[in-house]
Amino acid sequence: MKFLPVILFCLFCLKDTVAQPGTIYGRITDIRGVSLTGANVVILGTTLGASTDTSGRYRITGLKPGVYRMEISMIGYRKSVTGEVEIGRSPVQVNFTLEETALQSKQVVVTAGKYEQQLSELPVSASVLSSTDITDRNVVSLDYALRYAPGVNMNLDQVSIRGSSGYSRGAGTRVLVAMDGIPLYTGDTGEIIYEIIPVTQIDRVEIIKGAASSLYGSTAIGGVINVITKDIQDKPQLYIKGYYGLYDHPAHKEWDWSGQRRPYNGLTLTHSNSIGRLGYVLSFTRSENLGYRQDDYHKRYTGFIKTDYKLTPLSTLTFMGSYLNQSRGNFVYWKDSRHVLQPRDIDQGQKVNSIRYMLAAVYKDVLSPDFFLKVRTSFYRTNWRDETSSHDTSKTGILEGEVQTNYRVIKSLFLTSGVESAAGKVNSNLFGTPNSFNIGAYLQAEYRFSFPLTLTLGARYDFSRLDTLKGFDSFSPKAALNYRMSDATTLRASVGKGFRAPTLAEAFTSTAAGGIKIKPNPLLKPETSLSMEAGINHSFGLLVNSDLALFQNEYYHFIEPGVDPIDGLVTFRNLTRARIQGLEVNLTFNLVPGNLSLLTNYTYLWARDIERNLPLKYRPRHQAQASLSFNAGSFEIGTDFRYWSKIEALDFELVDLGVVLDGDKRVPVYLLDFRTGYNLLSLGLPGKLFLNINNLLNYNYIEIIGNLSPIRNASLSLEFLF
Amino acid sequence: MKILIYFVFFSTLFFLSGCDGGITPSPEGAPKEAGFGGSVAFKGKWPAGVTRTHIVAFRNPLNSAGDFNALNLAFVSDSIPFGTTGIVFSSLINPQLPIKSGEYAYVAVAQSKTPSLSLDRKDWFVSGVYYANGDTTKPGRLVIPENTFVTDIHITCDFNHPPPQPPGGQ
Secondary structure, eight states: OTTHHHHHHHHHHHHHHHOOOEEEEEEEEETTOOBOTTOEEEETTSSOEEEOOTTSEEEEEEEOSEEEOEEEEETTEEEEEOOOEEEOSSOEEOOEEEOBOOOGGGOEESTTTSSOEEGGGOSSOEEEEEHHHHHTTTOSSHHHHHTTSTTEEEETTEEEETTOOOOOTTOOOSSEEEETTEEOBOSSSOOBOGGGSOGGGEEEEEEEESOOHHHHOTTOTTEEEEEEEOOOOSSOEEEEEEEEEEEOOOSSGGGOSSSSOOEEEEEEEEEEEEETTEEEEEEEEEEEEOOSSTTOOEEEEEEEEEEEEEEETTEEEEEEEEEEEEEEEOOOSBSOTTOTTSBOGGGTTOEEEEEEEEEEEEEEEEEETTEEEEEEEEEEEEEEEEOSTTOOEEEEEEEEEEEEEEEEEETTEEEEEEEEEEEEEEEETTTBSOEEEEEEEEEEEEEEOSSSEEEEEEEEEEEEEETTSOOEEEEEEEEEEEEEOSSSEEEEEEEEEEEEOOOHHHHHOOEEETTEEEOOOTTOOOEEEEEEEEEEEEEETTTEEEEEEEEEEEEEEEEEEEEETTTTEEEEEEEEEEEEEEEEEEEEEEEETTTEEEEEEEEEEEEEETTTTEEOTTOOSEEEEEEEEEEETTEEEEEEEEEEOOOSOOOHHHHHTTSSTTTTOOOOEEEEEEEEEEEGGGGTOSEEEEEEEESTTOOBOEEETTEEOOOOEEEEEEEEEO | OHHHHHHHHHHHHHHHHTOOOBOOOOOTTOOOOOEEEEEEEEESOOOTTOOEEEEEEESSOOOSGGGSSTTTEEEEOOOOOTTOOEEEEETTSSOSBOOOSEEESEEEEEEEOOSSOOOOGGGEEEEEEOOSTTOTTSOOOEEEOTTOEEEEEEEEEETTSOOOOOTTOO
């Protein structure tokens, strides 16, 4: 590590020798002449590019004199490539018009290979949620938005991609959730705190399915979800959003514990601007939910800040901070089936207070048209205390850093490499005062053959140490192919090894909560996986896009919670073997281009504990979704339908032990949501009004044992952009 | 295109037709089944030739070989597979002889090596006994009140250190 300053110095020297003053600028519009904000402009054959600002303008500098072609892309529009543009010493203006399309394969992602790629160029399955997917549904926390992503399911607040995770009360995650590439798992439980992510600042959410340990290391064994935040505005912009909603009365009078419709509300204020070379965005949100269940309320304040400082035209220093202050009730399990919205008597009045914040700094530099450098560091602090008889507390800090380079060696060979490290420290009466450390190095090579085949080979080496436990290392190789058979058809295949180190919570938790006693297991081993996938994407003209993927994930020493029969205590154990096989089908119908679209998907999962020949918990065998959207002028309307087959296995031990009465009650899920919006611009106001009705049928279902999912609720929201 | 829209419409209707409101409350005053649940852990190597293993409960203490009889026997669980290292059980799940509310003096794990089911005391041996409140000097008493499911009944079967055998065994 002591050589890092020397390497950086050399890279800076290299930059000064190759930076050139050639400039391309211009404006990107749609076919109606409307400026497109956030369109990506990339100079082909280089790593140079830019995004358009609010007036659709872009500027790319530092080009060597020569002849270039540009690729322009934006979510919802067909990617286009310009003709040849000659660059000399004088700036050259290139304006461009993009054509609308609903086809997802044209979308651009940065998460799969740690650089910008089109979805159709990826060798692995991926999907993207856009900011409108989030705002149109009045999503107040990212985990709700993820329920609409194909192949993803949420077990309460625990995310699972293609059945990677069951439910373990937040301890450990098999999906790495990051914000602009910065990991967001806590240092103690290793869980994801979704509330710290500012939903109104999300530009898009990229979801990479399948083991991604070869680039991202532990916790990415089941995939990666990367939240990309919005770009900072060049001109002053004020965004205000407020909402008010009500839960309906429960479907059965026995459950109506309060006799009232329970309200929820929130307000967000965001300001963004640039002053000279400094751009900034400040956002503040207050939200309150009195809860459809007793002791399931929350009150939270969140803050978000991001600043960009352009050190040079080709280098940027970004600072980002996110803050969460939350007080919430702690609903553990229902009392019984006649009181599903009330906690058990012994859990009454439980409350958790928490303060969490994340600070990050990112330095990006285009050292040459073929060499890109990114250096980042972050600190994630969590501090929580529950007000129960056990008075559990935990203070955790995790310091993380990464140096990443992208280097185009020759036209057909592109290398991505980096070093990443994290160190954590915990002080808790639950976990003790353990610390953790891991370091990893990765290298990925992407080779494009002259015929339309791209071969990707990559590997990562990690060393992890969890306090007093014996340190271990892991080597995670990956190989992948993307073959473009025609403009309409792309084949992909990948195989890779993944691994996940146990979290401090999984190895060291010692507590009693909600009638469950949890004991540590210091003998817990890391789990590993071998993931394979093959897929095909085919477009039937511009109207229909189809995607089929077959996948198989073999897990070794799979970590799952369970009851130790010796003493009846819950502990985390290594299952010797687990296997998850399945298929995923996605169909996108652009029924009336620009006005009416239908997105459907179906996932089949066969998830088994091979050793005991039992189904893995909380993995529905069949999942299907359909989203229909219609818009005409200022008016839009849509519905989302979600289906889960009845979960085969859940924590039956808790039923057998009498901890959760009627805990074996479970049903298939039929969930229907409705949304409509009206653009107030037609009334001369720069805003939008939304009406959302979630769980329109007031259908009663569970995601995890003893927890009824939200009953029917409706909200009105209003947003303004000045 | 119309065909597609019709397909989507009727598919949705088909799915929703299976939707009956979901989870419902149990009827008011429905008696809750009395029973007990917990776990059994097995330590050491299983004895060769064991043909059946059951959790059993007797109403009265086993003070003589005669107390091991069908009238005193109040509960027999489903058979536990040979070689199991541990199970979590509920008396409500597949009992061979269901239990009722009441008091039980002796709860144990009993094993047999006979090829056919026998109620002869000499055909059985006890590999684990339920002890209450950590007192391993005498068998624990299990009390199941009316309409109550008693939890946390844990039994350890240590094949290397078997518990005292009731009278009448081999």
